[in-house]
Amino acid sequence: MDTKGLKLFVLAAEKLNISAAGKQLGIAPAVASARLAKLEHQVGADLLHRSTRKVSLSLEGSEFLPFAKEILAQEDAAKAALGHGSAVISGTLKFAATSTFAQLYIMPILPEFLELYPSIKMDMKLSDTKMDLIEGAYDLALRNYAIEDSTLKARKLAGDKRILCASPSYLKKHGTPQVPSDLDKHQLVLLNSSSNRKLLTSSPKSETFYFPPSSHQARITCDDGASIRIATKSGAGISMNSLWSIHQDLKDGSLIRVLPDYEISDQSALWLVYPKSNVLTAKVRVFIDFLVEKIGRCPSWEE
Secondary structure, eight states, X not given: OOHHHHHHHHHHHHHTOXXXXXXXXXXXXXXXXXXXXXHHHHHTSOOEEEOSSOEEEOHHHHHHHHHHHHHHHHHHHHHHHTTOOSOOOOEEEXXXXXXXXXXXIITTTHHHHHHHOTTEEEEEEEOSXXXXXXXXTOSEEEEOSOOOOTTEEEEEEEEOOEEEEEOHHHHXXXXXOSSGGGGGGSOEEEETXXXXXXXXXXXXXOXXXXXXXXXXXXXXXXXXXXXXXXXXXXXXXXEEEXXXXXXXXXXXXXXXXXXXXXXXXXXXXXXXXXETTSOXXXXXXXXXXXXXXXXXXXXXXXX
16 A cells, blocks of 8 residues: 555645645645545545535544554554664653563663654653553553453563562561461461462362462552562561562572462463554554563563
8 A cells, every 4th residue: 555645645634635735745736636536546435525615534534544544653663673764753652561660671771762762752650550541541551460451452571470479587487388278377468459369289189279368368458569579578478479570589589489389370461552542653663662672582580
């Protein structure tokens, strides 16, 4: 499909003026009209209603417009990925992410991204509390749980394995759980939005256990993952943490895995998500590609 015709159509739709759109692209009015007519012939529909007084979008044109923008955005992103193309990728990228992950993995590499794309500005909302992407008008978000919302598109960034852990000082004082039922006797530190997850083991006759145990009252609940990690390292109790958050603590011994023979049954992963209704613009595409290249291809916590 002729992308020059698509650019002309998008501009004409925005300006509701074919001649003005053609002028912006350096095209004479007669040539602009002919090019739009050619595009309409290709798609088999009248995209614009023309009269001597005004130009307006047809119903088919309104439905086709987001797809036209998407094709043009993909073209810009492809050119940028190859390091050429006259289009400068610019604009403000509204991005939401969990604060804990952003602090550890995104903020340290953000200057490199901004150096690559100096015309992009970042508007970031960092919180471990779930948020509505559509209501908040975000271009992109990073989520670390199962994606069930049918209004969203997603690209997997990396796995999100979760384990139970505690500090050596806590285990020395309170003992080490040997089976999941022992958790009822322990202090737990929980994310207040977390749900009960099955604990699985290789034994086929194993009883079904959950974390946290349904009858258990947590000693501490909190809405910030980094604070849960700090409290756990300080001896507050047993918590569930993502491996990406604590893998260094496991290596240096400041945290110890609890119930290592049990796996947490969890469909969550690290997802880059955006509303289906949004056009995947060049600024979003290059940021997704950057995060996949820097983080997703070889996650440091899976070494």
